[in-house]
Amino acid sequence: MRIFGCVLAGGIGRRMGADKALLRLAGQTLLGHAIARLEPQVERLAISANGDPARLAAYGLPILPDETPLGPLSGVLAALRWAAPLGATAVVTLAVDTPFAPGDLVPQLCLAAETAPEALAIASCAKDHPTCGLWPVSLADPLAAFLASGAKPRVLAFTDAHHAARAHFPDEAAFQNLNTPEDLAAAEALIKAAS
Template identity: 70%
Template sequence: MRIFGVILAGGGARRMGGVDKAGLMLGGESLISRCIARLEPQVERLAISANGDPARFGFGLPVLADAAPLGPLAGILAALNWAAGQGATAVVAVAVDTPFFPGDLTPQLCLAAEASPTGLAIAHSGKDHPTCSLWPTSLAPALAAFLASGENPRVLSFAQAQHCARAVFAEARAFANINTPEDLAAAEARLKAAS
């Protein structure tokens, strides 16, 4: 199995005042650089899913734009098409605003995916975290059809329709999102407490 990775960094960040979340600083590092450092060792190749000027990232990674602005699923579809074109069999996706995701995310998702008839697995810790997930590249046509159907493009809706499996993680805060200034302050406090 050849597994590539994608960091979903295309959100509007309305609750953060519209700033580019990828560039938010946490413990002296940007959220995107934290996600790269965590995910890169777990995958063969890595890309960033984002619209707008790709030069703003500057990490030497491919930056994949959405074909249509339909949220995280559009970014996942772009990543599946990119990865399939290079011979990958699956893509692990993470959201850029989830900087504490586990260092063993990929192997745990792979183990869980064995229980899914489609090979799709999402992270779960107290609740589902569908943007932290493993996507076989073979799902690209079904995902493209789903996005073209006009249905509400929720990640969990599509994942459940594809009989996703769940990789269960004990640490509930592993998938804590940074959606608001308060979330960012809490994440800073968490880093200080751990150091």
């Protein structure tokens, strides 16, 4: 399998009140944290992001805008359409606001995908984390049809319809989403306490 990666940074960060990708945690942007977690685990990496791509140019990665912004699945679709012509088998996605993602995210998703009929797998602990998933490039057309159908573009609705396997991780904190300024402050305090 050839696994590419994509950091999902296309949201507008309403609850955070700022562009999450560029917020700083322990001296590094959230995007920098996500890249550091995912890049060593994949063959190639891109960023799914809307708005002015110049703000992310310093990272030197392809910037993939949504064709139609309908939430995280639009970013997944952009990643699949980017990766397929480059020879990828699948894309692993990671939300930009998940700075503590496990270092074995990709291998565990790949193992779980072996049991799924469509080789789709999502991360799971106490609850599912479908924006952290392994998406076969063969799902691009079904995903495009799902987004065009007018159905509410919920990630779990699509992954459940395609029999996604669950890759189980022991540490729920690894998938902590930083959605508010309070979440960001708590994560900063956690890092300081651990150092």
